[in-house]
Amino acid sequence: MRVVVTGAKGQVAASLAELAPEVGHELVAIGRPELELGGERLAIALALERARPDVIVSAAAYTAVDRAEAEPDLAFAVNARGAGSVAAAAAALGVPLVHLSTDYVFDGRKLEPYVEEDPVGPTGVYGRSKLEGEELVRAAHHDVAILRTAWVYSPFGANFVRTMLKVAESRDQVSVVADQYGNPTSALDIARAVLAIAEQLTRSKSPQLRGIFHMTGSGEASWAELADHVFAASAALGGPSARVHRIPTADYPTPARRPSNSRLNCQRLSTAYGVTLPDWHQSVSEVVRRLVQSN
Numbered sequence: 337m338r339v340v341v342t343g344a345k346g347q348v349a350a351s352l353a354e355l356a357p358e359v360g361h362e363l364v365a366i367g368r369p370e371l372e373l374g375g376e377r378l379a380i381a382l383a384l385e386r387a388r389p390d391v392i393v394s395a396a397a398y399t400a401v402d403r404a405e406a407e408p409d410l411a412f413a414v415n416a417r418g419a420g421s422v423a424a425a426a427a428a429l430g431v432p433l434v435h436l437s438t439d440y441v442f443d444g445r446k447l448e449p450y451v452e453e454d455p456v457g458p459t460g461v462y463g464r465s466k467l468e469g470e471e472l473v474r475a476a477h478h479d480v481a482i483l484r485t486a487w488v489y490s491p492f493g494a495n496f497v498r499t500m501l502k503v504a505e506s507r508d509q510v511s512v513v514a515d516q517y518g519n520p521t522s523a524l525d526i527a528r529a530v531l532a533i534a535e536q537l538t539r540s541k542s543p544q545l546r547g548i549f550h551m552t553g554s555g556e557a558s559w560a561e562l563a564d565h566v567f568a569a570s571a572a573l574g575g576p577s578a579r580v581h582r583i584p585t586a587d588y589p590t591p592a593r594r595p596s597n598s599r600l601n602c603q604r605l606s607t608a609y610g611v612t613l614p615d616w617h618q619s620v621s622e623v624v625r626r627l628v629q630s631n
């Protein structure tokens with residue numbers, strides 16, 4: 337299977353590039369300048385056509401949640417119209433599309449984990465732009481699995497786990513928000529799941545495999561609990577660690593308001609695809625091991 341992923345250096349794209357050859361798939365990652373999601377629809381279509389995909393994974397996005405509040409036009413150009421253009425290109429090529437979306441389409445007021453049918457209500461520009469992306473993707477192509485994931489970390493790029501390890505190199509204590517709950521998700525696990533999903537999409541036309549699916553690491557955490565585990569795993573390997581000082585969201589004001597509960601229920605994915613991501617503790621330990629040992 338020849339998998340074409342958008343966003344050459346993103347966490348998910350980099351994880352796919354690492355894994356695909358190991359499991360016998362060809363991976364072509366295309367990023368800027370060849371593929372500019374804020375650019376013309378025709379240019380996006382031509383770049384994807386040249387890559388000759390059997391399946392397209394739409395992983396590139398404007399992911400700077402706080403900066404998006406000051407750059408809504410760019411966030412919507414990339415996450416909404418750009419995503420729609422990728423879907424239109426997949427439709428024109430007659431290939432399935434795996435599109436990544438986010439837990440931040442929800443407002444966080446539900447007390448239980450969100451299911452796919454729950455009403456959406458993004459609290460910021462990033463979430464709104466990704467939600468419009470979902471809608472434009474579905475309007476452009478029927479052969480699509482939209483995967484909403486969350487709290488992504490990996491050995492690559494910018495993410496919370498890497499930030500914690502970096503901060504602990506110079507500080508004994510770090511203040512971390514303790515009243516937002518979600519599902520930490522390793523991009524390495526996303527990559528494995530995306531390939532399994534893409535394989536099934538290329539083989540079967542079943543409507544059960546199409547639509548929106550929640551896909552996160554198993555288990556839930558607050559940011560403070562995640563930080564605790566990062567430091568415990570790192571300390572066990574002789575890496576940097578710090579004490580976690582728990583603070584409420586109110587003490588850590590950010591331009592974008594984040595949902596206090598963005599936990600996702602992933603049952604639908606498991607039923608349709610037989611795919612369940614590993615427990616987050618285990619996956620965080622693996623990423624921390626790689627980061628500490630590469631230092």
Ligand SMILES: NC(=O)C1=CN([C@@H]2O[C@H](COP(=O)(O)OP(=O)(O)OC[C@H]3O[C@@H](n4cnc5c(N)ncnc54)[C@H](O)[C@@H]3O)[C@@H](O)[C@H]2O)C=CC1
Nearest residue numbers: 343345346347348372373396397399436438485486487488
């Ligand atoms: N990082 C996270 O915590 C979460 C991410 N997601 C979604 O998962 C997907 C993958 O996320 P990550 O790999 O973490 O993202 P990332 O931020 O690591 O990578 C995004 C990639 O998109 C590229 N990109 C940005 N603007 C572009 C443009 N105008 N044209 C072409 N490429 C552009 C960047 O260069 C980068 O390679 C995204 O759709 C994101 O919205 C969903 C929930 C949480």
